[in-house]
Amino acid sequence: MQKKLLIVGGGYLGAELAKALENDLEVTLVEQRRTFVHAPAMIRAVVKPALLDSALLPYDKLLSKGSVVLGKADSVDEYGATLVDGRRVNADYIVIATGSSNGVAFKPESDNIDDFRTVITGLHAQLKAAKSIAIVGAGTVGTEMAGEINDAMSEKKITLISSESSLFPTMPTKFGASLTSKLKKSGVEIRFGVKVDNLKSLTKPYSGSLHLSDGTLIEADLIIPAIGSRAESSLLESLPNINKEKNGRVKVDSYLRPSTYPNVFAAGDVASNGDAMTIVAIGRQIPWLTKMLKASASGKKLDQLKPYVPWKKAPLFLPLGPNKGNSYLIIATFGNWVTSKIKGKDLFITKYRKLFGLKV
Ligand SMILES: Cc1cc2nc3c(=O)[nH]c(=O)nc-3n(C[C@H](O)[C@H](O)[C@H](O)COP(=O)(O)OP(=O)(O)OC[C@H]3O[C@@H](n4cnc5c(N)ncnc54)[C@H](O)[C@@H]3O)c2cc1C
Incomplete structure (x- = not known):
């Protein structure tokens, strides 16, 4: 008889792992939302809401042998999970992949996808009406957002605010320097080395004024907080x-286990294993989990298997709209052409539509 695998959370980690293992184990994927939200496309969806139709992906065709259970897990133990409505799913192995939340326009606040659509289309309308936009936080999401707005609505005055002294200071200097120069050339103002003292919301866009730590004031018709992901680990x-x-x-330990239960694993954004909170990191974790769970289900002990080793220096793709941007791959920084080919044009939408069994 096949061993049972329960995966909680059908994001990047959960959806792809379920698909990879459905022929080897009896897979159940518990997911609270009706559709998968393809996060990289949400930044562009704010300037081009029609993209929502190709980047919110229903779960019905994801699995052919395994099953997707629509529901929210309330608690988990070494035998399985109990859902909020009282249903119980038992399994031999449990993988927790409940991910993270972000700004309200970047990831849904709740399990209601219609509300999320309304937030994105609402922000699009605010953006069209605004003359000045301030983006607080110049990580990947904030910097990409500045690039997307600038590309689609070049008449807007955009200010990108960073508490660091340069863009992406932990990456090779050329990466951040090239992005800085492209943004500045297209008219985006970047304020480095300043903190906002009076940010009203960490997640919701609003209009108003920002007091910066150097004593200056920025008035903006639209302030977009882009200050990073928070793991959903309750x-x-x-x-x-x-x-x-x-x-x-x-x-988690080097076999991606968060607790003393030997058969309960956690991966993706929710788990701290040395990787950053990215899909690129998940792309490394999935093959390891797949191999480990197959081997374990066929009787191998975990300590006979190689532990998981995180990325030393993960690749990073940062488009500024469909045609510009920079990428870091292995040892070198690449420019517009490579970034556009790998990510900027398609935002990996084709890959995920295929995974979900949808037309491309
Ligand atoms: C706007 C944006 C753009 C990004 N772009 C990129 C990019 O280009 N490249 C890159 O590498 N990374 C990117 N990232 C990061 C990437 O989105 C995350 O690393 C990724 O989403 C993490 O995947 P995950 O499977 O761990 O969790 P998530 O994608 O957050 O999925 C978790 C899933 O679990 C479900 N869930 C949570 N709790 C429960 C529960 N109790 N019961 C049932 N279901 C539950 C949620 O509904 C969700 O579907 C981006 C992030 C954002 C916000």
Whole structure:
């Protein structure tokens, strides 16, 4: 008889892992939303809401042998999970992949996808009406957002605010320097080395004024907070001996186990394993999890298998609209052409539509 695998959370980690293992294990994927939200496309969807139709992907055709259960897991233990409505799913292996949340326009606030559509189309209307836009936070999402707005609505005055002294200071200098120069050339103002003292919301766009730590003031018709992801880890609190970090991620051991239960794993944004909170990191975790779970289901002990090793320096693709941007791959920084080919034009929509069994 096939061993049972329960995956909680059908984001990048959960959806792809379920598909990879459905022929080898009896897979159940528990997901609270009716559709998968393809996050990289949401930044462009704010300037081009029609993109929502190709980047919100229903779960019905994802699996052919495994099953997707629509529901929210309330607690998890070494035998399975109990859902909020009382249903129970039992399994031999459990993978928790409940991911993270972000600004309201970048990831849904709740399980209601219609509300999320309304937020994005609402922000699009605000953006069209605004003359000045301030983006607070110059990580990947904030910088891409500046590039997308500038590309689609070049008449807007955009200010990108960073507390760092340069863009992407942990990456090779050329990467951030080239992005800075492209943004500045197209008219985006970047304020480095300043903190906002009076940010009213960490997640919701609003209009008003920003007091910066250098004493200056920015008035903006639209302020977009882009200050990073927070792990959705409350579900893991039902496990013994977990160790949560400040950003909500739960520490896992080198076999991606967050607690003393040997058959319960956690991966993706919710798990702190040395990787960043990215799809690129998940792309490394999925093959390892697939191999490990197959081997374990066929009787191998975990300590006979190689532990997971995180990225040393992960690739990073940062488009500024469909045609511009920079990418870091292995040892070098690439420019507009490579970035556009790999990510800028399609935003990986084709890959995920195929995964979900949808027309491309
Ligand atoms: C705007 C934006 C753009 C991004 N672009 C890129 C990019 O270009 N490249 C890149 O590498 N990374 C990118 N990222 C980061 C990437 O989106 C995350 O790393 C990725 O979403 C993490 O995947 P995950 O499977 O861990 O979690 P998530 O994608 O967050 O999925 C978690 C899933 O679990 C479900 N869930 C949560 N709790 C429960 C529960 N209790 N019961 C049932 N279901 C539950 C949620 O509904 C969700 O579907 C981007 C992030 C944002 C916000």
